């Protein structure tokens with residue numbers, strides 16, 4: 001960790017509420033230690049979310065926003081961290097992607113909404129993003145020092161500084177990739193939330209396979225520097241994710257999925 005990162009981490013964690021606390025996480029079903037209070041987490045998410053909205057812009061189509069909000073509200077009502085106030089927004093971006101921020105902020109790109117052929121498919125993506133928040137994946141990443149990006153973003157935005165190297169805050173927030181185990185945990189939790197909210201959880205599989213095919217098609221036909229495989233970039237390990245979802249849905253995965261899995 002370089003000195004600047006270390007100082008940012010200290011500045012972030014030593015703010016009011018920055019003491020070690022133990023907490024039973026309902027999502028992960030584990031006793032977890034954290035340095036970040038929920039208030040601090042919500043504040044960091046709120047600051048970055050505001051910047052995302054400024055940078056990318058929310059889609060003006062109110063019916064589209066309402067559709068995503070209504071699906072999100074149903075899932076938030078049954079998720080493992082109901083004490084948070086969740087917000088759902090569709091951002092003006094044609095890339096097929098979605099992302100969440102700590103504290104309850106979920107964003108879906110317009111491009112992804114268009115790709116989803118049903119509310120169930122859209123709900124699968126939103127449930128996965130909610131699960132990253134309920135399991136506190138982003139918070140754990142910056143507390144462990146592995147992923148400093150969110151912390152840096154929060155500090156930079158908080159100080160109203162310009163972001164280095166011309167990368168917008170929104171672009172950086174949208175490109176945070178989680179670890180493999182976080183992705184698989186988010187998928188398993190997503191299945192649970194989808195079922196509890198009355199959605200067809202199997203739609204996660206069709207949408208994952210659709211997105212996987214999309215990324216592969218882009219990679220096959222276009223030079224990598226022209227089109228980045230966005231969903232593959234922020235949500236890798238698709239064959240393993242398909243297997244995790246199948247296990248959560250049916251209790252067992254197809255033999256072929258084991259063969260396709262790298263480990």
Ligand SMILES: [Zn+2]
Nearest residue numbers: 178183186235
């Ligand atoms: Zn994810």
